[in-house]
Amino acid sequence: MARNETRRNRTGPRTVADTASRLTHRRYGNRPTMKDVAARAGVGLKTVSRVVNGEPGVTPDTERRVQEAIEALGFRRNDSARVLRKGRTASIGLVLEDLADPFYGPLSRAVEEVARAHGALLINGSSAEDPERERELALALCARRVDGLVIIPAGTDQRYLEPEIKAGVATVFVDRPAGGIDADVVLSDSFGGARDGVAHLIAHGHRRIGFIGDQPRIHTATERLRGYRAAMEDAGLPVHEDWVSLGSTAPGRVRVAAEAMLTGAEPVTAVFAGNNRVTVTVVRVLAAQPRPVALVGFDDFELADLLRPGVTVIAQDAALLGRTAAHRLFARLDGDAGPPARTQLATRLIPRGSGELPPAP
Incomplete structure (x- = not known):
């Protein structure tokens, strides 16, 4: 001894x-x-x-x-x-909604590029729009000692992350704000973009406009519905409840909603689609219609410009969303102790033909 x-x-x-x-x-x-x-x-x-x-x-x-x-x-x-030596793992986590969704490819790549520039490894996973899976995935990444998280929340309550944030895990939310906690968030202007898209249809003579969106618990879906209603109200137009449908973006559900709007007692002459998955299904439905129906979709998507007519969209910059969120995260990791910030990025109307069709006689 x-x-x-x-x-x-x-x-x-x-x-x-x-x-x-x-x-x-x-x-x-x-x-x-x-x-x-x-x-x-x-x-x-x-x-x-x-x-x-x-x-x-x-x-x-x-x-x-x-x-x-x-x-x-x-x-x-x-x-x-x-x-x-430093108490950091040089790794960050990214929790997405669905890795197969084309919207998230540029966003994920942008986060990865910023992480690489900071000498960090990116680990990502998909919540599949399941709040419990989001929670499990985020906490699993924390258990592996990632330095920070970029999260697209599936649920409406992120208080489960409070102990991790207090323990020093920098966290930035993107596309949708956190629920129950005050944290950094980077968003697209879903309300303003939807209002602009619907106003565009109104400017081309449409008065009966349908809205098909995502599930009502999702922030972007409710903001885009709010933008739709605001544009209709600004123009002094009524909104029939038969013209509004929120729910799953599964093709079967969207198809039923679109067909009901097009064949009801007061059929719509135009549709505003709440995201790219909804838009793709609506394009298929409209292709089988005997009369032209105008369409504006929120989110651009591949080959939208090659269809006839091309699909008019409200485009958001997914890469800029990811890049802005990642820069915010590394600013936190580098010592920025300021209050949580809310950053909202502008959207852009891209007219290609489908949104400029006049109402059918």
């Missing part, structure tokens, strides 16, 4: 950096280190660190020498040691 005490006193207490170094040696053996790179390049250790971590303050010539030494030695940055 005395011998062990003497050994501890002689070596002194181990620091976190010491532990990181020992673990690194055990795992990686004789792999080249930053010291090896510094010696080969003829620079200081701090200079190598700046180059490896993309920090400023290094001349182009010095950076070139360091990069050449890195390539010659086969040096790879040891992220395990960085985690132990």
Whole structure:
């Protein structure tokens, strides 16, 4: 026992950096280190660190020498040691609604590019529009010690994240705000975009306009319905309840809703579709109609411009949504302690023909 005490006193207490170094040696053996790179390049250790971590303050010539030494030695940055030293994992989580939805591809890619620029790995998953699955996925990512989360909420209550946020997990919501907590959020102007789209139909002579949207518990669906009603009210037009349908975006449900609006006692002459999945099904329904029916959809989608007529849409910039949310997240990780911010991005009307069709006689 005395011998062990003497050994501890002689070596002194181990620091976190010491532990990181020992673990690194055990795992990686004789792999080249930053010291090896510094010696080969003829620079200081701090200079190598700046180059490896993309920090400023290094001349182009010095950076070139360091990069050449890195390539010659086969040096790879040891992220395990960085985690132990800094308490961060250099990873973030992204919780999407549906990975198969084309809207989320550009958004996910934009988040990934920002993460990569910050030297972080992105881990993503789909909630499948299930609040319980959203909760399980978000908490599983936290259990794996991601530094931050970007979440498109499926549910209306995100209070389950309060302990994680208090523990330091930076969290930004995108496309829809969080429920029950005050947090950073980046949104498209769903209300304004829908109002503009419906006003466009009204300007082309339509008075009986239907609205088919997503489930009423979803923020974007209710905001787009609110925009539809506002445009109709601004024009002094009534809204018959038979002209409004919210629910699942499954093709079968949307088809039934569209056909009911087109064949009712007062059939609509135009349809405003609440998202891209709804729009695609409505396009198929309208193709079988004996009379032309105008259409404006919220969200652009692939090949919309190649249809005849092309589909008029309210476009939102999914990549900008993702990029803005990711930049906000890394600002938090870098120490921004300001109050939660709400960022709203503008939408854009793209007329292509379907929204400019006049009412059928």
